[in-house]
Amino acid sequence: METENTQIHVTPGGSHRRHAPPLYGVIAEFENPSDLVAAARRVYSLGYRRINGYSPYPIEELSEAIGFTHTSLPLIVFIGGLVGGIGGFLMQYWIEVIDYPINVGGKPYNSWPAFIPITFEMTVLVAAFSAVLGMLVLNKLPQPYHPVFNVPNFAMATRDRFFLAVEANDAKFDHTEVVELLKSLNALEVNDVEV
Amino acid sequence: MQDETPKPYTEGPMHSTSPVIDPGLTFASVTDKISSIVLKRKTSLAWFFGFAISFALFQLMLLAMTNLLFVGIGLWGVNVPVAWGIDILNFVWWIGIGHAGTLISAILLLLRQRWRTSINRFAEAMTLFAVAQAGMYPIFHLGRPWLMYWLFPYPNTMGIWPQFRSPLMWDVFAVSTYATVSAMFWFVGLIPDFATLRDRARSKPFQILYGMLAMGWRGSARHWHRYEMAYLLLAGLATPLVLSVHTIVSFDFAVGIIPGWHATIFPPYFVAGAIYAGFAMVLLLTIPLRRFYGLEGFITMRHMHNMGKVMLATGLIVGYGYIMEAFFGWYSGNKYERFMIWNRMHGPYSLYYWALILCNIITPQFLWFKKLRSNLLALWIISFVVSIGMWLERFVIVVTSLHRDFLPSSWGMYQPTQWDWAMFIGTIGFFFTLLFLFIRFLPMISIFEMRTILPEAEVEE
Numbered sequence: 001m002e003t004e005n006t007q008i009h010v011t012p013g014g015s016h017r018r019h020a021p022p023l024y025g026v027i028a029e030f031e032n033p034s035d036l037v038a039a040a041r042r043v044y045s046l047g048y049r050r051i052n053g054y055s056p057y058p059i060e061e062l063s064e065a066i067g068f069t070h071t072s073l074p075l076i077v078f079i080g081g082l083v084g085g086i087g088g089f090l091m092q093y094w095i096e097v098i099d100y101p102i103n104v105g106g107k108p109y110n111s112w113p114a115f116i117p118i119t120f121e122m123t124v125l126v127a128a129f130s131a132v133l134g135m136l137v138l139n140k141l142p143q144p145y146h147p148v149f150n151v152p153n154f155a156m157a158t159r160d161r162f163f164l165a166v167e168a169n170d171a172k173f174d175h176t177e178v179v180e181l182l183k184s185l186n187a188l189e190v191n192d193v194e195v
Numbered sequence: 196m197q198d199e200t201p202k203p204y205t206e207g208p209m210h211s212t213s214p215v216i217d218p219g220l221t222f223a224s225v226t227d228k229i230s231s232i233v234l235k236r237k238t239s240l241a242w243f244f245g246f247a248i249s250f251a252l253f254q255l256m257l258l259a260m261t262n263l264l265f266v267g268i269g270l271w272g273v274n275v276p277v278a279w280g281i282d283i284l285n286f287v288w289w290i291g292i293g294h295a296g297t298l299i300s301a302i303l304l305l306l307r308q309r310w311r312t313s314i315n316r317f318a319e320a321m322t323l324f325a326v327a328q329a330g331m332y333p334i335f336h337l338g339r340p341w342l343m344y345w346l347f348p349y350p351n352t353m354g355i356w357p358q359f360r361s362p363l364m365w366d367v368f369a370v371s372t373y374a375t376v377s378a379m380f381w382f383v384g385l386i387p388d389f390a391t392l393r394d395r396a397r398s399k400p401f402q403i404l405y406g407m408l409a410m411g412w413r414g415s416a417r418h419w420h421r422y423e424m425a426y427l428l429l430a431g432l433a434t435p436l437v438l439s440v441h442t443i444v445s446f447d448f449a450v451g452i453i454p455g456w457h458a459t460i461f462p463p464y465f466v467a468g469a470i471y472a473g474f475a476m477v478l479l480l481t482i483p484l485r486r487f488y489g490l491e492g493f494i495t496m497r498h499m500h501n502m503g504k505v506m507l508a509t510g511l512i513v514g515y516g517y518i519m520e521a522f523f524g525w526y527s528g529n530k531y532e533r534f535m536i537w538n539r540m541h542g543p544y545s546l547y548y549w550a551l552i553l554c555n556i557i558t559p560q561f562l563w564f565k566k567l568r569s570n571l572l573a574l575w576i577i578s579f580v581v582s583i584g585m586w587l588e589r590f591v592i593v594v595t596s597l598h599r600d601f602l603p604s605s606w607g608m609y610q611p612t613q614w615d616w617a618m619f620i621g622t623i624g625f626f627f628t629l630l631f632l633f634i635r636f637l638p639m640i641s642i643f644e645m646r647t648i649l650p651e652a653e654v655e656e
Binding site: 032033034037038052053054055056057058059060061062063066068069071073074077081091092095096099100102104107111114115117118120121122124125127128129131132134135136138139141142143144145146148149154155156157158159160 | 221222223226227348354355356357358359360362364365369372375376380383387390391393394395406407410411412413414415419420422423424425428432433435436439643644646647651652653655656
């Protein structure tokens with residue numbers, strides 16, 4: 001399914017790094033959403049696939065530009081709703097018909113219209129939980145550390161700056177080439193991202 | 196209505212009054228302005244003053260509850276035949292107020308009403324806090340509140356189960372689902388803003404606090420894509436949910452056979468009333484708040500107009516409900532139904548009925564006039580009157596229906612005691628306590644959604 005980049009370079013030895021730290025990728029900073037989307041389209045058209053944009057608000061064109069248009073969240077929520085609805089009804093049926101039948105005003109034990117409100121509420125409850133937890137799990141959140149937080153000025157990604165990252169585990173990734181490419185795309189600044 | 200100088204239309208009649216957002220704002224200024232209320236601005240004396248009063252009233256609620264736990268339900272004025280007094284009334288009133296928040300955040304989102312953006316966070320918070328107040332009433336009404344978990348179906352050593360054919364059980368599921376889903380919807384909406392606050396906070400404790408709440412949000416395009424989908428699906432789920440909640444609350448009454456309760460019009464009439472009361476409360480709170488925090492650029496006159504119009508529309512539906520109740524009473528040919536409506540108008544509680552008509556049917560008619568919708572003081576007063584009116588409506592439904600049922604030998608009168616009032620005033624205190632904390636520690640306007648409606652958010656290709 002949808003994967004986030006989690007490439008790991010192990011630093012040999014550990015304590016003292018003699019070499020440059022392993023690279024997560026290269027990131028470019030943009031001043032406005034139009035530049036970011038244009039750059040993302042260009043990078044994608046050149047065959048880079050492990051790319052990601054970062055923006056202070058959702059940009060529909062951006063996820064399209066990086067080729068990320070499918071999410072299985074609606075399916076998860078649908079299944080959640082189904083489980084909630086069927087489970088909610090069966091719970092009431094089992095309790096009122098099988099385990100603890102009580103005659104209320106001569107109504108049938110399986111007085112299903114009376115079970116509808118709770119069936120509905122259970123459908124909504126489980127579907128809503130699936131939506132929230134599904135979104136968090138697919139996004140791999142909570143995630144306290146991520147390499148992009150090392151980027152200088154990345155705090156502005158939650159204010160008024162826009163970023164495009166090309167990740168180092170892309171099949172086409174070549175450091176100098178990518179840096180040159182991003183610099184040619186109207187970027188304010190291009191930086192390496194350490195893991 | 197009577198506008199002397201016709202203004203030029205910019206984008207059609209909807210946009211003729213005022214913009215959804217001050218056109219001079221940018222990503223940076225929106226972010227800084229809203230986050231500075233939480234992070235930079237010195238807590239004003241007025242905030243401390245308001246918080247202190249609310250907190251003191253909150254203590255009154257705790258006192259009333261503690262006393263109730265020691266003494267029991269006899270502390271309240273409820274007794275047969277009026278076994279549901281103002282405590283159930285307050286439950287319905289509070290939960291109704293909550294409905295506007297969900298309407299603004301979910302239904303208006305699905306209808307692509309962009310003006311909702313600047314008020315939805317606040318309205319959702321209001322929903323959550325109002326539902327918290329509402330939830331306490333039925334629990335404390337149980338007589339033995341410490342056994343409230345018996346309401347939930349869990350396998351127990353007594354070998355018994357709850358009765359799912361009872362509307363009171365439906366209520367348990369509806370209200371708890373509503374509270375849970377509202378809380379999740381609110382929290383999900385806050386995640387990107389927590390990230391904004393994390394990156395803006397200067398002091399370590401706040402960086403850690405907001406950082407934990409943001410859960411590592413970094414504005415990734417893939418994340419946004421799933422986030423938007425989750426938000427849309429939650430809105431789609433919350434929309435039928437909010438309608439179901441007040442429908443089920445109305446079933447608490449309508450499924451009973453008491454004249455004045457047993458009516459098919461109850462579900463739509465309750466839902467409309469809930470939205471009516473809720474918008475009144477949103478206006479009641481936002482008018483002073485936007486003035487105090489200088490948020491006129493975000494919450495514009497356009498919002499005030501629109502909320503006034505929603506209030507007028509739902510007020511008319513509620514008015515229709517009252518007229519239909521009277522019509523059913525007459526047309527049914529049933530003497531108990533006829534007596535019920537006659538008793539409402541001329542019985543011992545007739546003052547409440549006529550005050551209700553004055554507050555809920557006559558007062559909102561002023562909203563037809565654009566001049567009055569543009570006058571914030573008038574709008575505030577109308578909202579205040581409507582809030583009282585909706586309280587009276589529930590009084591009329593709960594108390595006057597119960598106090599005169601089929602047999603004159605079982606008639607009685609109801610008088611709330613000081614402890615009923617202490618609980619009510621206390622919950623108002625608790626509500627405002629939560630609200631004051633909210634506006635101090637969380638962004639009361641959704642920052643990331645405000646960015647999306649700025650002109651510079653358009654992608655040019």
